[in-house]
Amino acid sequence: MPTKRFLTPLALSAMLLLLPGAPADAQQPQRGGTLSSIISPEPPTLMIGISQTTPTAIVAGKIYESLLRYSTDLKPMPGLAKSWEISADGRTYTFRLHENVKWHDGQPFTAEDVVFTATKYLIEVHPRSRPIMQRAESVTAPDRNTVVFQLKEPFAPFIMAWEPSTAPIVPKHIYDGTNYRNNPANQTPIGTGPFKLQEWVRGSHIHLVRNDEYWQPGKPYLDAIYYRVLPDAGARVVAMETGQTHLSAFADIETFEVPRLKALPHLELTTKGYEYLAQMVWLDFNLRNPPMNDRRFRQAVYYAMDRDFIRDRIWFGLGKIATGPIHSSIPHYDANVPKYPLDLKKSEQLLDEMGLKRGADGVRVRVTLDALPYGDIYKRLAEYTKQALARVGIEVTIRTSDVAGWGDRVRNWDYEMTHQVLSQLGHPALGVSRLYITSNIRKGVLFSNVNGYTNPRIDELFGKAAVAVEPAEIQAMYSEIQRILVEDVPVAWLLELEFPTFINKQFRNVITSGIGVRDNFADVHMVRQ
Amino acid sequence: MTGMEGLRDFWQRYRRNKGAIVGLAVLVLVLATALLGPTLFPGNPWDMAGAPFQKPFDPEFPLGTDTLGRDILMGIVHGARVSLLIGFVATFAAVSLGVILGSVAGYYGGLVDDLLMRFTEFFQTIPSFVFAIVLVAIFTPSIASIVAAIAIVSWPPVARLVRGEFLTLRTREFVQASVVLGRSSRHIIFVEILPNAVSPIIVAGSLMVATAILIESSLSFLGLGDPNMMSWGFMIGSARTVLRTAWWMSFFPGLAILLTVLALNLVGEGLNDALNPRLTREGR
Numbered sequence A: 001m002p003t004k005r006f007l008t009p010l011a012l013s014a015m016l017l018l019l020p021g022a023p024a025d026a027q028q029p030q031r032g033g034t035l036s037s038i039i040s041p042e043p044p045t046l047m048i049g050i051s052q053t054t055p056t057a058i059v060a061g062k063i064y065e066s067l068l069r070y071s072t073d074l075k076p077m078p079g080l081a082k083s084w085e086i087s088a089d090g091r092t093y094t095f096r097l098h099e100n101v102k103w104h105d106g107q108p109f110t111a112e113d114v115v116f117t118a119t120k121y122l123i124e125v126h127p128r129s130r131p132i133m134q135r136a137e138s139v140t141a142p143d144r145n146t147v148v149f150q151l152k153e154p155f156a157p158f159i160m161a162w163e164p165s166t167a168p169i170v171p172k173h174i175y176d177g178t179n180y181r182n183n184p185a186n187q188t189p190i191g192t193g194p195f196k197l198q199e200w201v202r203g204s205h206i207h208l209v210r211n212d213e214y215w216q217p218g219k220p221y222l223d224a225i226y227y228r229v230l231p232d233a234g235a236r237v238v239a240m241e242t243g244q245t246h247l248s249a250f251a252d253i254e255t256f257e258v259p260r261l262k263a264l265p266h267l268e269l270t271t272k273g274y275e276y277l278a279q280m281v282w283l284d285f286n287l288r289n290p291p292m293n294d295r296r297f298r299q300a301v302y303y304a305m306d307r308d309f310i311r312d313r314i315w316f317g318l319g320k321i322a323t324g325p326i327h328s329s330i331p332h333y334d335a336n337v338p339k340y341p342l343d344l345k346k347s348e349q350l351l352d353e354m355g356l357k358r359g360a361d362g363v364r365v366r367v368t369l370d371a372l373p374y375g376d377i378y379k380r381l382a383e384y385t386k387q388a389l390a391r392v393g394i395e396v397t398i399r400t401s402d403v404a405g406w407g408d409r410v411r412n413w414d415y416e417m418t419h420q421v422l423s424q425l426g427h428p429a430l431g432v433s434r435l436y437i438t439s440n441i442r443k444g445v446l447f448s449n450v451n452g453y454t455n456p457r458i459d460e461l462f463g464k465a466a467v468a469v470e471p472a473e474i475q476a477m478y479s480e481i482q483r484i485l486v487e488d489v490p491v492a493w494l495l496e497l498e499f500p501t502f503i504n505k506q507f508r509n510v511i512t513s514g515i516g517v518r519d520n521f522a523d524v525h526m527v528r529q
Numbered sequence B: 001m002t003g004m005e006g007l008r009d010f011w012q013r014y015r016r017n018k019g020a021i022v023g024l025a026v027l028v029l030v031l032a033t034a035l036l037g038p039t040l041f042p043g044n045p046w047d048m049a050g051a052p053f054q055k056p057f058d059p060e061f062p063l064g065t066d067t068l069g070r071d072i073l074m075g076i077v078h079g080a081r082v083s084l085l086i087g088f089v090a091t092f093a094a095v096s097l098g099v100i101l102g103s104v105a106g107y108y109g110g111l112v113d114d115l116l117m118r119f120t121e122f123f124q125t126i127p128s129f130v131f132a133i134v135l136v137a138i139f140t141p142s143i144a145s146i147v148a149a150i151a152i153v154s155w156p157p158v159a160r161l162v163r164g165e166f167l168t169l170r171t172r173e174f175v176q177a178s179v180v181l182g183r184s185s186r187h188i189i190f191v192e193i194l195p196n197a198v199s200p201i202i203v204a205g206s207l208m209v210a211t212a213i214l215i216e217s218s219l220s221f222l223g224l225g226d227p228n229m230m231s232w233g234f235m236i237g238s239a240r241t242v243l244r245t246a247w248w249m250s251f252f253p254g255l256a257i258l259l260t261v262l263a264l265n266l267v268g269e270g271l272n273d274a275l276n277p278r279l280t281r282e283g284r
Helices: A009-018 A054-060 A111-125 A156-160 A233-242 A255-262 A295-304 A307-314 A344-354 A376-390 A403-411 A456-467 A471-488 B003-014 B018-040 B072-108 B110-125 B128-138 B143-169 B173-180 B185-221 B232-242 B247-275 B277-281
Strands: A034-039 A068-070 A076-078 A081-086 A092-097 A136-143 A146-151 A195-201 A205-210 A224-229 A267-270 A279-285 A319-321 A365-370 A394-399 A417-423 A491-497 A501-504
Touching: A034 A054, A034 A233, A076 A081, A092 A111, A111 A136, A111 A146, A195 A224, A233 A255, A255 A267, A279 A295, A295 A344, A295 A376, A295 A394, A295 A491, A307 A319, A307 A376, A307 A491, A365 A376, A365 A403, A376 A394, A376 A417, A376 B232, A403 A417, A417 A491, A456 A471, B003 B247, B018 B072, B018 B247, B072 B110, B072 B143, B072 B185, B072 B232, B072 B247, B110 B143, B128 B143, B128 B185, B143 B185, B173 B185, B185 B232, B185 B247, B232 B247
Parallel strands: A034 A224, A365 A394, A365 A417
Antiparallel strands: A068 A076, A081 A092, A092 A146, A136 A146, A195 A205, A205 A224, A267 A501, A279 A417, A279 A491, A319 A491
């Protein structure tokens, strides 16, 4: 007898009420209003299946939907699926879909669209979704509104893989049998979401309008959303100050502008809505080269980095010091790991032990650091790293390049040290294991195990933990993984990033989930003053 | 006329230009800062010495601190050396290249001249700053690639200037006399003609140092500076995003660039007056 994890509509509405961010006032949301949001940089495309960049996810998250959404504590919430069950053996996932859902072109949305998306579309185009969907032995649609995934073996994180940028559901009637990447429909996205694409003026704005046939009656409340392309950081601040735009997210507003904007009466600041992505920044060592291949060197570097400084002086307090490979907002995080507080003496001691003595110029060893080309904040992080390591006799030469140049170097293992920032995607098996398991050492692939860490015990634990069913057993394995990795320091985890989201107070219910601004905005409404 | 007298004469003419005197004074100050600064202000300009965003006119940090808490005054003092070094080395390289190509073209004329001048024009048709950006971006930003890029975009005007001088000088009697005496072409170019063409080259060169400093600053401003070198352009570039909240971070390095470039221009004008007395004095 399978245990059922059913979410009744009543339980659901109770859960929604408990969600942080829900307004306390009982005012009934009104129809109407236009939200103007910043988007930067401009998305390369709105076809979310093909591009997983954040700007695409933000805009296309209003057009395309997935089966689920996730709360800020990463519990699944209904999306296109109104309820779901997981069998006791962890191998069968049954999703029951909402009825009367229509695509933007008027065609009905059915379970066949989900089967097509999971078995054909995502497996071909979506690098992150492919390994997850390949775990399904069969995907069937017993009726128009039910989809059953039969997995080859249990995979608990499977339930975490259903947000719009990880598994966007695409229309079978448009894509089946075509070249997915070149299909002209990619220019005129057809989704099930609360908003439709009206117009995209490249370099200026993207105009989305209300989907009057949306499956949630009465929603969305807004008439339209404008995404304004504002590449200049200074212009973005002014746009938020003057009320020209109503919403900024991710790195739109530079950290040092946050205190000033926070004080403005018409803006509200929240750091919620990034729990699913759970981004972490770390210092990456190429373990193929000396001295980085010596654990003592990596520990020495870790002891020399003042992470309070990084959080307070570079990120202006927006962030949390990382303790290990798993972000504290995603499941199976364990804080009980070895600690590396700032300790220059210990750092120097480890370097002495290695035989790296200070030369006449005070330098023990020279290494190159490729600065992350994602903007000024990472440039400052590189400058800080150089100074911090100079204190223990490690001379760092900073190398700068553009995004493509940096990517080429890192994915072809042609670097010594670099910073990296990556999302953990709701579960260690989706976003963390990829960085440390031997089978994911793939030359030429960015965001794989680029530094070449290999440890049979880690491989075994990640492999077993992903397919285990018993929660206590899973936790024990992830805890062991964290202890081993933190002892080994394959990379030096620095900071769990928090991003400032500024919302004009005229708008309510903007951030209602752990997907944040990438969510569909069906509940966002405007308050008339 | 002995060398001493010539120098005194030169100085007489130079100091008639008041601006040039001011420029020289400022330039000497900047040069002194570059030479002695690191001794007078020992330490590392990259050290995060204090709290970030400290306002200027504070006893500890007279010019304030930047976004990471680095001392702006230290940055300006240490940056003087980098900015001037880049300015002078790049100019030296550009002038050397320009003189060689220009003199060969001007002296030999004919097909050699045509080929070399078409080659020069090829470089002149590319907008120089855009070209510098491309070069630095391709060869990853470092002090060597920046100097090389500035030199590569700066030599064509020198080549054309030198060629012009050579075209007029090679018809003079003293050159023809050397030819009759059977002197080698190399001797005639470098010993006979070049010394007579040196004044306009010096004037052009002094102005080129100023341009080189500006190009380096612009490159750094765009994030294409050497990330391991504290230069004025880097300081402005890294403070650009905080212009509205922290004016002092870009104001002081900007002032340093302004004064240095102005000084170099004034000195260049003074040199022009002193070296070509007939050209400049007649009109006044």
